[in-house]
């Protein structure tokens with residue numbers, strides 16, 4: 001069965017990689033794109049390297065009205081992705097969201113909308129299978145190590161901090177670890193922010209530098225030992241297998257699922 005896809009963010013780094021993935025996947029067909037420029041043009045007019053003869057729309061409402069698709073894939077920025085997703089769900093379209101940085105309130109609003117309409121929706125802060133395993137291993141380690149800090153490192157164009165993956169990792173660790181303050185109770189900062197952000201005593205540090213893609217270390221400490229669990233995405237190909245799995249899986253769903261780990265056989 002062919003899965004017809006509408007994608008938002010075709011000029012972005014994730015979007016460009018996904019276009020190639022979709023073009024190479026025999027059961028995927030791109031039928032339209034949403035972008036804030038190039039309205040009315042065809043994708044192959046603005047991106048010479050691709051053979052995709054599909055229309056570009058600036059207006060998502062119009063795009064969803066004029067094109068009958070199976071799945072909407074969003075790879076843009078948080079506020080835009082949130083609005084796109086609401087419109088897609090309103091049009092009864094299953095959605096796969098790679099855009100990271102949604103607030104809990106936004107995720108809950110989308111969950112209410114998708115579940116009420118019984119439409120599949122997958123929001124995944126990280127589509128790299130290795131990153132999903134890194135989070136699962138961190139959750140297991142949290143049973144034995146109660147002190148943990150996270151260092152996440154991303155390219156310097158990333159808008160949200162901490163990363164969606166770091167937030168998700170903390171949520172998973174919190175399922176196991178009891179909230180407590182870490183470090184010296186009397187510790188203080190001579191430069192504001194030195195100890196990073198804090199959730200339930202877990203410290204989180206966000207690095208933004210050119211040259212990086214997406215990297216995370218979860219460092220556990222206990223008497224006489226540390227355990228570091230780390231994952232590195234060196235390029236955006238690392239996310240494509242997860243996106244493929246999500247697009248196929250969302251066809252079977254009738255509710256919102258947050259996190260790729262919930263659809264993988266772990």
Ligand code: NAP
Nearest residue numbers: 009011012013014015036075076098099100124125126127
């Ligand atoms: P990017 O290269 O900056 O691409 C973002 C795209 O969104 C650009 O094409 C941008 O267009 C477009 N955009 C911005 N504002 C828009 C608007 N108002 N209407 C329509 N399109 C708009 O970023 P990226 O690296 O591809 O990442 C895209 C998203 O995926 C980010 O949220 C990132 O955090 C997330 N991400 C997720 C994963 C995962 O595994 N889930 C992995 C990597 C990245 P302009 O050029 O005109 O601004």
